[in-house]
Amino acid sequence: MEKKVKKKTWLKWLLGVLGVLVTVAVAALIFVNVYITKSKPVIEGQVAVAILDTDATVTRDEIGVPHIQADTDADLYRAQGYVQAQDRMFQMDLSRRQASGQLAEVIGADAVDTDKFFRTFSLRDAAEKSWEGYDAEAKQVLEWYTEGVNAYMEEAKENGDLSFEFALLGYEPTEWTTVDSLTIGKFMAYDLGGHWNTLAVRHWALNEFPEDKARELFIQYPENAPAILAANKQQSVKVAGEFDTSVIPPEFNGSNNWVVSGDKTASGKPLLADDPHLGLSTPSIWYQMHLESPKQNVSGVIFAGIPGIILGHNEEIAWGVTNVGPDVQDLYIETPNPEDPTQFRYEGAWEQAEVRKEPIKVKDGETEDFEVLVTRHGPVVSNILYDKEQAGAVFSMQWTALEPTLELQAVLNFNKASNWEEFELALEDFQAPAQNFVFASTDGTIAYKANGRIPIRKSGDGQLPVPGDSADYGWEGYIPFDELPRSVNPEEGFIATANNEVIDNAYPYHITDFWAQPYRYERIAEVLEASDELTAQDMMDLQMDQKNLYAAEFLVDMIATVRSKTDDYDEVLTMLEEWDQVDSKEQAAPLVFHKWIKQLPETLLAEEFPKDVFKMLDGKNHITDEMMRNAFAGKEGVWVTEYGGVEKWLVDSLETAVTEIEGEQGTDLAEWNWGEQHQLTFPHPLASASPIFAEFLNPDPVPIGGSNITVQAAASTPEGNVDHGASWRFVADLADLSSAYHIVGPGLSGHLKSDYFHNQVDDWAEGDFHETEIIDDVEGSILILKAE
16 A cells, blocks of 8 residues: 555656646747747837838738838838848848858857958958948948848847847847948859859869879860969969868859840730849848839849849839859969068069958957958968968969949949930949849840959969969959940840850950850750740749750760660669650659769769869869760760770769669669659758757758759759759749739748748749739738838
8 A cells, every 4th residue: 555655656746747847848938939929020010210201111912022112212221221120130140240251259169260261252341442432322322221220220129129049149230331231242242253262273183183184174274374384383382171162152153034025925025034043041042122212113132231122123124134154263373472471472572462450259269360461463362271381372362352343333223224225324333243134124125234344364264373473464454344245136036144155256355164054045045936925924934944955965875875884774774765854853864864963073083182172173064074075976085084984984973873862762763753852941040050940940841853954943962952043033024014923932031930931932842923013002011110
């Protein structure tokens, strides 16, 4: 009897403890939920905003797009700053910190190397210098916008309404400044800026490989520059050193855009489509808005932290961009003075470099001293390639974006332009990064311009570092604005770009030899050429097109080559032969093709490179594509011959690819499919810190089709996470510019409790566009920003 009583007492005690724990856990969850919900943006009712002169109205439509109406431009931009901060304050703060090299201050020692990288790249310094060049009107807009951001920030701090991410990291954002906005703009120039890392790799290759092997690693070998080749061989700069390649943007931050004349459309008016390809994340890099005042009515997207609309349409025109990708980042081989490493040789004398003190504050740690040396060409970047270097030669970098530029001024003028002449005039101020602009207007005009500063070199073509000690090298200006590639109302009836080669060899200036693979452009042109009755729906369908023209070029020869060597993969090869060459998520063939094609450079090249140098090498498949073309034509190069021939290379690569697939999806080919490996993700920057954060902050992965070379751009990591693609999809029908069609995945809000946090994930995957109006009264939640 006593034992039974003790047992009951113990059980009662245990249940009591469990009850307390459950109560505490529930209370904690309730507290966290209430705390997080407290910072959810207010989107209905009235809010007093003292900085406004008159009331402004913010109507959020069914997908969360804010439509802002104000009586003056001053209040319009103030309201834009306020609303962006409501939805994206943490993203805005993180963006300015990353671009400025100030992450360690709030994250800690793990971010110090990233801060050193961006301090060296000098984006904030360039933004500060750019401010002085802006005209009074643009400066005023930036100041109005800044007032709006700070009005929200002050209100959120006072009410304890800052988003939960600030509490997790234990800090509050500092006052927003006009230079913060310009710095974020410079970061986008960095994200689309150039291929300095590939120049460093080529320098390494010339010093590590015989010339015939190094030659095959170039897109086009610079045969007519013996002095440049000699300088690279004689003055070796250390490149290998466990460089952090995570800070390098994707090699082709590409995009698609096209514009079709009324001669080829059902309505008789132009159609325009644009889908810039950037990293896919939570929240989106883009923020969609509609801005209306008596002086403008414009709709589209902008980077959070910047005023205006960078891409979109007003009542008379529409426009979009892709990246030109010109050679605008040059490396110089600088010779430091052994007696004073802050001096560098130039024309036989030692020249003093600028020494910029950049102390890096570290959360829970001591401030770390850091210096950036700036030669006549630009900042010395060698110290971010490796840890230690003997004084001998170092790299400095010249880059168009490090000069004062006026992109925001151009954007503000785009918004109010009404025809091609006004728009092209505004383009003169859009200087970095260089972009392929397509344009259409309600008067029927379609146009294109490859716009931005593209350097003219005294010697060389931007493929290799050049001597920094001689006046024979460097830049002597830029391609004149009136001579940049341009087309207005062409006979073909359409203009399309997909980061492909935009000009032929007759063009007198060098742009780059490093164009994107042509397959997206070829597919776009194929579809546009085939019809004279095109509609807006056709443009949306084309943006979701999964036809794989990469496979169309190579697959027959790849299969035949393997069959000539072995019978081991007959079932796999038969499946590839029967494939319709569409990268649909249900099929196995896209899985095999992409695994195989991406394995080719790994099999052939990787073992002869240090890991970090190999990761720095952009255009790996460009290189191996050309090696395959030559091998199939009976002209095997050095790399392929040394490996054992094209047959061995392709068989070994296929074997590795199939083994990987079997490890991931089993040995039954009938069970393989592309969507199992290829899944859409929109990762949040805090999600990697904890599986719990990932569960709440990331949407569930979605199997999708497409790939890095289809019009429906969906580039994936080796693990299969689709994290790069159409960051915004846009179609405008110039027959009726009262609205246009958009997708911004994963959604417009940065707040996890918002209805607009992940509401466009499935829309992105399925191609379900949303029509955004700019003329009629929009239905939705209404917030009145009240002037005091």
